Amino acid sequence: MERVQSALADVGADGISFAAEISPSGRTVLYLLNPSPAVETGNGPHPGSLILVQGSVPEPWRRLPDSVPGTVPAPSMDLALLERTLRERLPGATGATEAEIAATEARLGVALPDELKVLYRVTRGRWQDWGGDYAAANRVVEAIGCELFPLDDLYIADAPSRPCPWRFAATEAVVTPLDAAVQGLVGSPGWIAFGDNGGGDRIAVDLTPGPRGHVGQIIVLDHEQSIGAALLAGSLTDLVVNQRGDWHSDHRSDEPPAVAWINVRSLTSVQAAVHPELEVLRIGVWDGEPFSLAPVIGLPRLRTLTAYPGTLADPSQIAKLTGLEFLELGPEEWRVLLDAGAVPRGLSAAAIEVHGNRHPLPITAIANELLALWNRPPITQTLIEGHLGPAA
Template structure:
């Protein structure tokens, strides 16, 4: 199989690109960019429009599909998930192809050739992903929790179910490293929830109706800690854990006390909560939405409550109360000054689209919890003021701001990750070079660039 670094592997893609981008490639300094991955691709080609009333089919893009498949197979062979490229093709067919592989210290860009976040400290995660639950020593089960009633009710509803043995329950506890709450043990004593025991969807539906959710098999129970909710650094850095004093659920990314035992059929996880919020109950039932990267929603006070009464949709307390927000955005349609954003609880600040005078960062100096700063190009009066923000762990700036910091030797050494704000469509290679300069400050593996040259010959008339 041709290597990902063989010109022949890329020749079909290059021919498709040339056919769709003749004018752009023929312009002085002309080039096209794209990205191909094992699970998808983004390449600038023209596709035939389907006939009116018919959805697009593979045959409408067969040339593109076949060409990309050659590269995808080479990626699979190389054990690489994703590769970006910049292609320069002369009218005579002379081709220079730059391949960009992000490697272990940079995330691939989102549908583009520019690198995503740069991981400056190996295995580092954003602060919300490091946050553990606050202890709640006074937390007790809800009055509705009744393991004996729960087990009786489920045996009445599922008389033919096969339950787990005590040895199987003990094995699950050993695997998870946690003692299962009595209600969860009662549930699995009635049904171990194995598909092999059900055999068809009708039986599975009976179990769903009896319990109120799609059950995981006992051996598939898992703890929804922070690692179970992965998130790209640039998004994770703009999250914050805020649990108000009237909350039933701690609004964490994950918890060692969230034991997932089921789902709602729509991708959301349902868990027993052994680390409740200030107003919650030990063993309450929470839902972790697949659309959220942080927080959980209270469904029922107990597993008994869920089985007997269904989801209660109980509120978990106001998410912020009267306190200033931990995450703030300053831009033309939100807050319009740094002074208005600055307060001791500020954790993450994003400076977005702004047509006024650039901002001074002086009001942020000394804020004890500020850990994230992102700023569009041209929004900062003096990028070197960033050096005074000694607690930053994530910084995203435009190229000119990064250049100013690098020239002054003022890149904060507290950073765990960084990113380059790319506005418009600048040439990708200088952005990659800048990213490598930042990575080099932490002695991290660089983004690799491989240059392939070849000749496609003149395009047929």
């Protein structure tokens, strides 16, 4: 295995897919499927999402915050109380200089909110300042309510900072209810991440709140989620003084009407999913008759369709879904579209849904046909033949 890893490292590859055919006599054929820069990592030997348009990202990753006029800081914001509380809890702490704060603002391209400046003027959050004293570091965590990033590690928690494979990201939707405190975004240029809760969830100041939120509120970006954030505290003062620890999320991107599931446990017809706001239609495991897509033809916002193999009565109907940017189908359904020249040319990415023990070479061939339609780099194959000797 180390020889294989070394060979991959020599060519700058993270991994390689392969299939081996070994006969009882020992004759062996090894197929190496060399990665394409246009293909994401998949499950086993099968390709992941095919990036048909270079640099493309799903719609939720392109979404910027909505303007919410009239949002103001929370009543709990109190700069004097915040500073006094921090200095009482962290006597003798080393704070950041104005030059260090200004350098951070220049690097981020945004002015730090006043509460965050107060925090860093009291403590810089640098490990060097604690002289390797874990107890001192823990006192900072207890004083603030999170693990504080040093100024050099502050970052804007925008959409690019939260990458996600196409086949998962394309099935998300940005939804912000009218009573939401936090916008249901992937990320925002107004989310400044400054800490961690110790479990991998990022803590950020929110300068682009939802309709019922406050400018400067504190939010949590759950590391197990690819989209949305949860409200932790109305302000940094509230977080520090009241030691807020519980958080809740308003965001549900997997509910109708934006996202609809059709399967044995959810909706039972395509007609039931029809809504002007429908963005994502997912057809899963189904025991009944295959579905017609006629009810969703012409819906203005439908951009993603995923269909479990064998669930579509007429795959050629997909050609009429002109707004699709992502399509995931089984190999047979892709074969119908390819043979008919009916693959939607507005796609930015695609995926092949493979179930069961399918040989990877025919699947790779379909992937390469799709990549060729967009003049994207194919998955190349290397064939190695040999003999292992007869079985013992």
